[in-house]
Amino acid sequence: MASDNGYDVSVVVPTYCEAENLPTLIPRISNAMSSAGLHGEILVVDDNSPDDTTQVCDQLSSDSPVRLIVRTKERGLSSAVIEGMKQAQGAALIVIDADLSHPPEKIPELIRALQVEGTDFVIGSRYVPGGGTDEEWGLFRWFNSKVATWLAYPLTSARDPMAGFFALRRDHFLQALPQLDPIGYKIGLELIVKCECKQIAEVPIFFGNRLRGESKLSIKEQLNYLRHLKRLYEHKWRNLAQFIQFLFVGASGTIVDLLAFTSLIHWVPTNVGRGIAIGVAMTWNYWFNRQITFSGARQRSIPHQYLLYCLSCAAGAMISWSVFVGLHSQINYFHEHPVFAALVGIVLATLSNFLLSKHLAFR
Template identity: 65%
Template sequence: MILHLDELGFQSAQRDKEANLSLANPTIAVIIPTYREAANLPVLVPRIDTALRGSDLRGEIIVVDDNSPDDTERVCGELAKTVPLRLAIRRNERGLSSAVIHGMRMTDADVLLVMDADLSHPPEKIPELIETLCRPGVDFVIGSRYVAGGSTDVGWGLFRWLNSKAATLLARPLTNARDPMAGFFAIRRSTFRSAENLSPIGYKIGLELIVKCRCQQVREVGISFANRLHGDSKLTMKEQLNYVRHLMRLYGHAARRAFRRR
């Protein structure tokens, strides 16, 4: 099923019904933001479907694409013949974070799980993230590179590792999570709906949700983070500057919230 959101608007994407999370058998939506990732989807989507079916998890895959000039629409049409997949094509809006929010608003699933399309996040870890989120009191779960069982690809290099660590340290006043920069995470839909004025810049939507949804109990599941399979990285100097701007906004939001509590 293909939705052109800029043509149809958000009426069918935003649901008023509040889903109650069943700890025993939640429904899952796997949300994948894409831009020029057509070569990776035929590998990624079947692995996600296998991981869900293998754990008796009920769910769907939602691809939110920023009008890629490649075969994304055709590839998703073929995959949707055998896998519960929906594609939303955004004609007039761009950005990973806003694409994730679009996908989250398209579904009534109990659990919203986000991952990249480039095969850096292992779909086989999805059941463990879901199981962890369904424990009492847990607000947010991260597929983490920096906890026990986590690792990065040997091809990362010192500069990339230091860049990631520096970004994580800058976020430390906002959360104690070891890997808050991760793009592989799960959150309850009811928690997402409690968000305060989402206004993300750049790629770090997970950190935005931790702060704006007031996630107190954040858990991390170790994953092996791989280099992308096909295509080029979207991380540029512009995105690094966007991250600093994003942090300033989140610091300001946290400060205003603390002031209101006085």
């Protein structure tokens, strides 16, 4: 496996303040490649770290095929990895953290797994037999990583799709490049979904604690992961993903409606309280559908969009009511079971609400 210029592999190392780790990491990557007979390059993609990364890379380049790419306008792990991959020239691309949590000696094994016919993507995996994490990993971090993996399960059956140590072919990456649009940390998951990787191999690795320095994984990045997941779900199942979000917002609106109603009946006449609670819930639903379900339509003017949303809800209410009246008066079964007639009305109204919201209010 070699590209036009003869490189078998490009190893992309995203860094932010990792100058202390590079003198250990780079020679280990370089040795791992040469002992397996792999001809390649190491691309360090640094976001202008306020440490000695530049000098350290300069020194290391006399013995290792390392090249430093410094970004000054952008910051972030995923976009740094993409930048490195864009500039890479090897036939295979490997991404590895700089802090020595990932064992560089496994690089040849990842490459061999990628060469197996049909394999699209290879993960250096903590969660397959033979893999593991350092015992000092706190319960919180372990739990966090597990929950993140479960949330991604419908997107991929890989055991460790959150890993930052992985390999794929450069031509495969280039095909998916125009579609890449990650936020946050999980660039491997982004590539698995957007490159439509079907056959994923997992090579067991032991994920150690970082050698030196501090983790850059913040709470903000964890929230970004949820936003990223939303995007990936929408990429894979656009309408279904939107409909599920619409249902969740609707369910939260029902709770808001009932809470508002039960508090209002102490202060105003019941019918008035019911009306106000419906209005509050509708406004709640509008807002969260604008922010979450149909976040792509956020640039449209609020009053106009709110009015259209209220009209969509009114149409839904009419449908719910007419279906109920029709079924209840015409069909014997529903005459005897009015709750089921109401249920059919509610289901149809929800569908119509969704379609009108999507194609009219949040177009």
